[in-house]
Amino acid sequence: xxxxxxxxxxxxxxxxxxxxxxxxxxxxxxxxxxxxxxxxxxxxxxxxxxxxxxxxxxxxxxxxxxxxxxxxxxxxxxxxxxxxxxxxxxxxxxxxxxxxxxxxxxxxxxxxxxxxxxxxxxxxxxxxxxxxxxxxxxxxxxxxxxxxxxxxxxxxxxxxxxxxxxxxxxxxxxxxxxxxxxxxxxxxxxxxxxxxxxxxxxxxxxxxxxxxxxxxxxxxxxxxxxxxxxxxxxxxxxxxxxxxxxxxxxxxxxxxxxxxx
Numbered sequence: 001x002x003x004x005x006x007x008x009x010x011x012x013x014x015x016x017x018x019x020x021x022x023x024x025x026x027x028x029x030x031x032x033x034x035x036x037x038x039x040x041x042x043x044x045x046x047x048x049x050x051x052x053x054x055x056x057x058x059x060x061x062x063x064x065x066x067x068x069x070x071x072x073x074x075x076x077x078x079x080x081x082x083x084x085x086x087x088x089x090x091x092x093x094x095x096x097x098x099x100x101x102x103x104x105x106x107x108x109x110x111x112x113x114x115x116x117x118x119x120x121x122x123x124x125x126x127x128x129x130x131x132x133x134x135x136x137x138x139x140x141x142x143x144x145x146x147x148x149x150x151x152x153x154x155x156x157x158x159x160x161x162x163x164x165x166x167x168x169x170x171x172x173x174x175x176x177x178x179x180x181x182x183x184x185x186x187x188x189x190x191x192x193x194x195x196x197x198x199x200x201x202x203x204x205x206x207x208x209x210x211x212x213x214x215x216x217x218x219x220x221x222x223x224x225x226x227x228x229x230x231x232x233x234x235x236x237x238x239x240x241x242x243x244x245x246x247x248x249x250x251x252x253x254x255x256x257x258x259x260x261x
Contacts, residue, residue, distance in 0.1 A: 061222070088146075125254045127241060152235065152258035207252055
């Protein structure tokens, strides 16, 4: 489970709204109300109008026009800010977030132009192995380039709210405003209520075994924008550089990437 910089007791998602429930709004509802319910959603992408459509439901249940949101310079700029704040290592091109940011506007403009013209291709991820807590085993970690992390961040900021609202209330991993401490608080609450068993389980090599076809089918159930889906698929097929050997994965997603969770 991912622990964010700030964890709070998780609210209903959105606040006061249960899974599968739709809320209807009138034109008189203050814009601050819906924005407060989605205060973590990227405001340069998710306007009040889009958030209302998200809660009320879009026609046919699938989103069609999202590519222009991914390509918004403000979205890319916000994505870079988060990438820079994470202070991650450089990828195969050895370009750090600081170096990318030294000429940020030109680098973002070039990146968005490549995407707009269909010339953008993700570079291979640099694969390293890190110790696995509580075990002698090691966990493979894929480090994308900064430019690819920016693109993934921009993509994540567009897609995350669409799928987040359908997650189970008892799910805590990799979700905005939630983390491992929130899960532990829930365990403590259940223990106080009289429950006496805790099951600790792990799926071996889960990230490395995710089937691409089934994952894309789940994505298509909510998104019908071919350009967005094509971009997601390009990251699934992104090359992996391990030492001097480069290979293309047929399943799984690289741990360490912005978009993987």
